[in-house]
Amino acid sequence: MKISMRAARLTRGTVVAAVAGVVLGSALFGTAASAASAKVPKSGVETPSGGTVTETGSTLMYPLFNLWSGGYNGKYSSTTIQTAGTGSGTGISEAENGTIEIGASDAYLSPSVTQANPDLKNIPLAISAQVAAYNVPGVTAHLKLSGKLLSQIYQGQVTKWNASQIASANPGVTLPNIPIVTLHRSDSSGDTFLWTSYLSKADASGWGAKIGFNTTVPWPAAPGALGENGNSGMVSGCKATPGCIAYVGISYLTQLLQGGMGYAALGNAKGQYVAPTTQTIASEAAGFVKKTPANGTISLIYGNINNGYPIVNYEYGIVSTHQSSSTTAKNIRSVLEWASNPKDGGSSQYLSQVNFQPLPPKVQAQSLKQILSIT
C-alpha cells in the first residue's frame, strides 16, 4: 500500500506565502516552481517562505535540533522548526509516511526502505558519536572496553564488573563485585543501530553472525537487562541502577557526567583503546570522507584508522525530495541549508554544546546537492 505525500495545509498565511514565494522565486531566481534544483544565494541559505517545519526522530540529535530551532527562528522569524525526540525509527517512518517533514536519524536508510521509497533521501547534517556509559561506584577513569568484550557483556556471558576479562584490560582499577545490568533501547533507535553495528563489526563471528545490526534487535537474555525509552531514558535509567552499562549519544555527555557516570575508552579496529574526544572523532570521520558516496549512505563505525574513535556517525535528515508544495520544499531546504552551513547551524556555537563535529567540506557540498533536489 503506497502512501502518497500529504496535501498542503490551506492556512491563509501559507496560501499568501505560496503565491509570494512563486512570484518572488521566479522573479529573483528565474526558475519555475517545479524545477529539479534551486539556486542558492551567496549566504548559502535560501530565505524561507514562512510557516512551520516539523521535525521528529533521533533523540541523539534532539538537543541539537532544539538549539537549531532557536537559532534559525532568531534569523528567520517567519519560520519555526517544531522538534521532537522520538527515536530514529520514528523519524524514518514518519518521513516515509509524509506525516512529518524532516526525520532525524542516526541510521541511514535500509535498502528495503529506499526501494519502497525512491524519493526518500538521507542527508548528512553533522557528525556525532556514541559513548558506552556505565554507573560503577568508585570508578571514575575511562574503562578500557573492547567491542568483543562488550558483545560478551550484552550477551550475558560476562556478568560481573570484576570479571577477569574487564580486570585484565584495566589493571590498576578497583572494580567492585556487583552484577552488570545492561541497558538497551526499547524504541526503534538509531543509537541501537550504531551500537549493534559496532558490536557486529568488532565481534563478527559472535554478535555479527547471531544478532546483527538494526534499529531494533532481539536482545539476548542478559541478567536483569532493562529497556529504556530514548537517550534520556538511558541516562536516567543508568543513573538509577548501580552496575549499569548503557550506550548513550554524545549529546548527553553533560548529563552523564552530572549523574556521576563514566564512559569507556573503546577498542578500535587497530586494537587501540580510544576515548571520545574532538580529535579522535574527527580522525575517524576524516578517514571516511573519500569513501562517502553522494547519497551519504555509509557507516563510519570501526574504521581501520589510527587513533580513531570507533563509534562515529553522520547525523541524517531524512527528507523526501518530492514535497507537496513548493513553499514546504523551500522551507525545508532553507532549514537544512542553514543547519549544514558551517557558518550557521554547523558552527561551533551550536555543535560544541552537543559535542558534535561539523561536516567536512566535501560531504557538506554533497549534502547541499541533495538538499537542492528537494522540490
Add this chain to the structure above:
Amino acid sequence: MTTADGVAGSIPVTPRAESVGKPKLPRRIRDFARRNEEHAWRGTAWVAVVLPLAALVFAVSVLAVKAWPAIRVNGWYFLYGRNWTYGSGYGTVVHTGGVAHPMGSQFGAWAIIWGTLASSIIAIVIALPLSIGAAFALTERMPTWISRPLGFTIEILAGIPSVVIGLWGILTFGPWLANHVYPVIADHMPDVPVLRYFRNPVGGGEGLLSAGIVLALMIVPIIASTTRDLFMQVPPLPKEGASALGMTDWEVANKVTLPWVRSGIIGATVLGLGRALGETIAIAMIGGASLQIPHTVYLPFTTVAATILSQLDGALTDGTGFAVATLAELALVLAVISVAVNLIARLIVNRTGRVGAPVGGA
C-alpha cells in the same frame, strides 16, 4: 395563564402554554415537524446505536486486513514462539509464500502475550481480596461521614489518568519497592517451586511485580465500587435475621452477603481484568521493556499493549511493511483476547441474573 384581553370579568382563555408570546413558525413547517419529529428521533437514534457495532467491525477488519500477510508467514509460531526479531533490516529481502520480509525475521510473541497474562493475573490476585475487603469495611458498621469521603477517594483513583499513575510508579513507588520491600521478601524466600520466583535478583523497581501492583491499584476502584454497590443492594432482612440467630459478622458476610452478590463480583472482576489486559501507558513506563520472560518476578518484562506502543513508531523502518503487519497481528491478538474476556463476563453476569442466590444456598 392570562386572560385573552386582560379585561376584568371576561371568560379566561388559556392558550397553549408553548405558543404564548413566542414567534411562531409558519403553520406548514410546524405541521411537518410535528409529523416527522418521531421519525427524526428514531432515525438518528438508530444510526447512533449502530455506530459502536460499525466501529468495532471496522476496527477488527482494518486489523485483519493489515495483519493478513504476517498471519500467513508467521503461522502458529506467532502464538507459542519466543523469538522476536525483525531480521537483518539492512540485509536482503526474501519472499515467503509471496510475502516480502527481511531475511531472518521471525516473530514469536509468546513472551509478550505471557507478559500481558501474567501482569493481569497478578493484578487480579492482589486487587480482588483488597476490593472485597475494602467494600465490606465501607458498608458494614462504618459511619457515613467516613465512608462517603473514602468512597469518593476510590472514585478519584478510578479517574486518575494512567500516565499520572505510571509517573508516580516510576519515580516514587517503584524505587521504594525495590529498595525497601523486595529485598526483604527476596532474602527470606526458600528455593521451593513457586516461591523460587520471588528470590533475588531484585532489579531496580521496573519489572513484573511492580507493574502488577500498579495495575492492581488501577483496577481496585472498578471492583471495589461495584462490590460496594452490590453489598448495599443486599436486602437487610436476611442479614439481620442471620445476626439475630447468632451468626458473627464474618459468618453473615460469608454465608449471606457473598453468595448473594457472587455473580456480580465475578462480572466486575472480569471487567477489571479487561482493563488490565489493555493497559498500555503505565506498563510502558514501569515494566522495563524486556522481550524475554523474566526469571524472577521483579525483573523487566513487556506486554502486548506496551510492545505495540513502543515499536509501532519505528516499524516502518522495515521497508517491506512486514513489521507493521506483524504489529497489526499483535494488535489483533490483543483485540481477540479483550473481546473474549468481555463476552465471558457478560455470559457469567447474565446467566445468574440480577437477583442473588437465596439465603442458605451454596
Add this chain to the structure above:
Amino acid sequence: MTTLAAGPATRRRRASSTVWRVLTYLALILIMAPAAWLLIGVLARAWSHWQWSVLWTTLTPTGGGLRDQILGTLILMVGVFIIAGTVGVMAGIHLAEMARPNKRSGRLSGPLRTASDILSGFPSIVLGYVGYTALVVGLHWGFSLAAALIILSIMVIPYIAKTTENSLRQVPTGYREGAEALGMSMGYSLRKVVLKSALPGIVTGLLLALAIACGETAPLIYTANFAPTLPHSLTHASFPYLTYVVFQYYNAPQANYHALSYDAALILVVIVLLLLVSSRIIVARTQRHAESARGAGGGRRRRRGGGAEDEPLLGITGAPPR
C-alpha cells in the same frame, strides 16, 4: 444480663470474626495509603516548582509553559462532548425507549448493546492503531485534531450510551404513560418529560466520559502526535495535549521539562477532580428534588436498579482500559 459463659466454639467464632473485621480495615488501608501517597506525591512534586505562569506561557524547546497543551486538552474534551455526547445520548435513547421487543429493532438491541459493551472494553492502543492506519495514513489526514476526536469519541460513546440508558430506565413509566395519555407526541414527550427527568444522570455520564477522554495517552500519540502550539487546522497538523507531556517529559534532556511533566500531572488531576466533584454535586442536587417528589416507591426502585447516588460508581466500572 447473661449468666452463660461463651463456650470454646463461640469464642473461636468471635475471634475469627474479629480477625475478619481487622482484615477488611487492613484492605481498606492498603488501598487508601497508595492512593493518598499518589495524590500527595503528584501535588508535592508539582508544587515545589510551581509557577502560575505555566498556565499562560507557551512551550519552547527549552522550557516555557503549558498554555496550548491545556487548551488542547480542553478542546479535545469539548469536541468529545459534542460528538460522543450527541451520538452516545441518542444511542442510549434508542436502547431505552425505542427498541420494540417483538420487532426487528428489539431483537437487534441485544447484540447492539453487547457490541457497545465490547467496544467500551476495547484496548485503547488498538483503537489508536486503527485510527493511525485508517485516518492518519489511509485518509491522508496526517496527525490531526480530527483523527484524535474521532478515535476518542468512539472510545467513549459506548460508555455514554450505557449511562444514558440507565438514567432513562429509571424514569418512572408513569411519566411516559401520563405524557401519552395527554396526547403528547413521542418527540415532545421525550424532549419535555423523559429527557428532562433523566438529565442529571445523563450529564453525570457525560462528565465522567470527559474525565476518561482527558486522561488518554496511547490513542492520542498515534492520531494527534504532539505539538508545542495549537495548530490552525483540523487536519495535517499535530495537536497539543497534556498527557504526552507527562509521558515523555519527566526525563527529557531539558531540565525544565521535568517540572513541566509534574505540572501537567497536577493539572490533569485537578481537571478530573473538578469533573468528579461536579457530577457529585449534580447528583446530590437532583436527589434532594427526587426524594421530595417521588416518595417511598420511587426510592425503593431507585435502590434496586442502582440508584442515582450510585450512578457515578456504576459508570466507572465500564471505563475502558487505558
